[in-house]
Amino acid sequence: MQRWVIGDETGLEFPADPDTLRTAGPDFLTTALRTFGVLPQHNRITAITRFEECGGGSTGRKALLDVDYAQPDDRLPTELFVKFSRDFDNPRRDRGKSQMELEVAFGALSAVTTLPVAVPVCVFADYHHASCTGMLLTERVPFGAAGGAGNPTRAGIEPHYDKCLDYRIPDQLGHYRALLASVARLAGAHRAGSLPDTVTERFRYDAATVTVGSRTHRSSDELTAQVHRLIAFAARHPALLPPSVGHPTFTARMLADVGRIAAAEDAIMAWLHTTDDHVALCHWNANVDNAWFWTESDGTLHCGLMDWGCVSVMNVAMALWGSLCSAETEIWEQHLDGLLTHFAAEFHTAGGPVLDIARLRTQLLLYAAVMRVTWLLDARAYLEAVLPDQKIDRFDPRIADKEPVRAPLLMLNNVLHLWNTEDFGALLDAFMRD
Incomplete structure (x- = not known):
């Protein structure tokens, strides 16, 4: 046909x-x-x-x-x-x-x-x-090219890295610094006026376009039930989610936060879109699988970006989530503040305004919270359906070899890590007061 x-x-x-x-x-x-x-x-x-x-x-x-x-x-x-x-x-x-x-x-x-x-x-x-x-x-893009003369972005390109398999990447931190530098440079150039005047209107953020599938709005009771089902899933699959998920203190915090986060979604998104200094043209989904890397003669690692679906003028915190959501949890745990500082410096060097790092961090965390409640809690049902073996971990080929399985699992782990280590109740309280 x-x-x-x-x-x-x-x-x-x-x-x-x-x-x-x-x-x-x-x-x-x-x-x-x-x-x-x-x-x-x-x-x-x-x-x-x-x-x-x-x-x-x-x-x-x-x-x-x-x-x-x-x-x-x-x-x-x-x-x-x-x-x-x-x-x-x-x-x-x-x-x-x-x-x-x-x-x-x-x-x-x-x-x-x-x-x-x-x-x-x-x-x-x-x-x-x-x-x-x-x-x-x-x-x-010639992934794994051996190198040679000509365009440096086509010489010595590293192999392609699949999403949510970062534990196979050498120098994960270095690669994320290079990736975020590229995201920041485009955003900074847009804020500096270095791109055509038509860009702001042509790529204006539209929530109906920058998404996959339709959103389901849930009641407070439904969200509470989702949390309980997640806890039960963690008990049945102890190697898949952080051990904190089953702890009573964490359970109480999740139950206290989930409804508040859902109720605050529109206000959080409005705040993101009206923080003018933080709004610029960004790659929406700059995971490592949408990038390629090469090293210049001076030893500097560089990054090109592809797969520009949903590229939009958005709050850079949203782009940071798109870049980091599939990173290993250790990147969030050990290097988040350093990466935010690095991003802000590259953004400013490219012509963007000086970013308030504390505000940037808060906006990233609250956006991650919205993603957690609106999308990632749903991942539990899908994972339960495809992973009947209760002893499996995410390095098992049944997970590692299947992106539709390993990706939501790792992203869910990342947001649960943030939920456990950050006080989202206090963040919401401060946001609502302001």
């Missing part, structure tokens, strides 16, 4: 899935790259020498392409990555189709704007808003 849509920006009819693109072949790719302004009229794509679908990510379908040009040019990538917003055969993956609208807009921005962060070269991007159907075609 052939699926085509007409793009809102280019007016070009483009494929909506890999099978249609495969059939469309070099002729469509030539037209697309010419329409996007990256391929001269006297040149063309003559052949697709590789077309391989690949998995990964939580939305849409993806494929790897290798192409030949009639007139090869170092400025034209031959190894490409194509991403579609839709997965027509998988409703769970298709529900995040709206995320690509902003990613396509960012791809178009990157094609005409010098950015302070390395991003994959975009050669075509368009989106059909009415059907949430998009296609993004970029260069393919």
Whole structure:
């Protein structure tokens, strides 16, 4: 079945899935790259020498392409990555189709704007808003490349790191410092006015777009029941969650906090969006799996960012959560304050205002609390359904080899760690007084 849509920006009819693109072949790719302004009229794509679908990510379908040009040019990538917003055969993956609208807009921005962060070269991007159907075609990041001359961001690139497997990454702290520096530089450049004037409006935060799936609002009784079910789950799976979860003192705090956090969600989000010095263009989901790393000749570790779905003008605390939510809990426990200070310094160096570190920390924690109550408490039911072995830990291949399992589990561990070590009741009291 052939699926085509007409793009809102280019007016070009483009494929909506890999099978249609495969059939469309070099002729469509030539037209697309010419329409996007990256391929001269006297040149063309003559052949697709590789077309391989690949998995990964939580939305849409993806494929790897290798192409030949009639007139090869170092400025034209031959190894490409194509991403579609839709997965027509998988409703769970298709529900995040709206995320690509902003990613396509960012791809178009990157094609005409010098950015302070390395991003994959975009050669075509368009989106059909009415059907949430998009296609993004970029260069393919050569993970694990041995190095060589040319663009330093393509030489000596480290292997790709999967989400929530940071215990396999050498120098985790160094990688998070590099990652947060890239997030901060883009945000700081936006606040400095170094990006086009249209960015603020085009990427204005919209909660209905920057999400996956629909939100379920629960009553106080339902939230209390969720906490009790989480405690029972922890008792049945003692190796999966922090031992503090079953402690009576912690149980009492969770029960006291959960309803208050839910009730304060709108006020917390309003505070985040109106703290002007903390609001800037940010990558929404800068986990390590959406990044690539390389080391310059001076020994400095650098980071490029990809997968810009839901990129928005938002409070930087939200971007910090998106970057750190899948880090090992030890990063939160031992290095949070240092990473916040590092982020603020890079943000200011890039042209942003001086950030109030204490306020930044509070906003990050309260946003994490909102995420905990509105989304991550639901993870318990899913984990219970897929993990019948009560002795399993998160390093078992049944967890470690499955991102849909290991990711919510680690994120849940992180928010439970914060809930246990931070006084959210006091944070809420101070927030409500202010």
